[in-house]
Amino acid sequence: xxxxxxxxxxxxxxxxxxxxxxxxxxxxxxxxxxxxxxxxxxxxxxxxxxxxxxxxxxxxxxxxxxxxxxxxxxxxxxxxxxxxxxxxxxxxxxxxxxxxxxxxxxxxxxxxxxx
Numbered sequence: 001x002x003x004x005x006x007x008x009x010x011x012x013x014x015x016x017x018x019x020x021x022x023x024x025x026x027x028x029x030x031x032x033x034x035x036x037x038x039x040x041x042x043x044x045x046x047x048x049x050x051x052x053x054x055x056x057x058x059x060x061x062x063x064x065x066x067x068x069x070x071x072x073x074x075x076x077x078x079x080x081x082x083x084x085x086x087x088x089x090x091x092x093x094x095x096x097x098x099x100x101x102x103x104x105x106x107x108x109x110x111x112x113x114x115x
Contacts, residue, residue, distance in 0.1 A: 003091045004072040005065050007054075011074070014059040020051035024095040029053055034104025050099065057101065058085060075111055083111035 003022055010018035029050045031039035044053050061076040061084060068075070068088045076085040086108060090098040102108065 002065075002072050003096050004074060004089050007089070007096060008063045008065050008074045011054055011058040012063045014055055016051050016055045019054050020047045022096055023047040023050055024092060024097045027095070027097055027099065029099040029101060031101045032104050032107070034106055036105055037103040039101070039103055047095075054099075057103070058087070061085070077111075077113065081113045083108045083113075086111055 007019065007022040010022055025047050026045070027047055027050050029044040031044070031053075033039035039057070040053070044050050058074070058076050061078050062080045064075050064077070065072050066075045067073065068086055071088065073089060074085075074087040075083055076087070077083050084103065084105075086102045088100045088102075089096050
């Protein structure tokens, strides 16, 4: 199973241990809240810290694996419609090595479901 799919499954279950198992030990996560959403200003480093961040931010919505910048990524929506996070990832054989989390509402409108 692709590491991003495993990550989405672990986050949807709020399983911090499983989230951490998807990540490389030296993973880095960068968040963009646009000054509107309260997210860490500095990159978050290390599997334990990033797992805690992801579990707190992503475990409260419906997660789907979709193409983000041409690669598997995670889209998190509230009520299955309004996107509140899009996550892009870099992967290696050791797990996910980098994550970019966009939580800036101004950058998420194209991800909302309109159907």
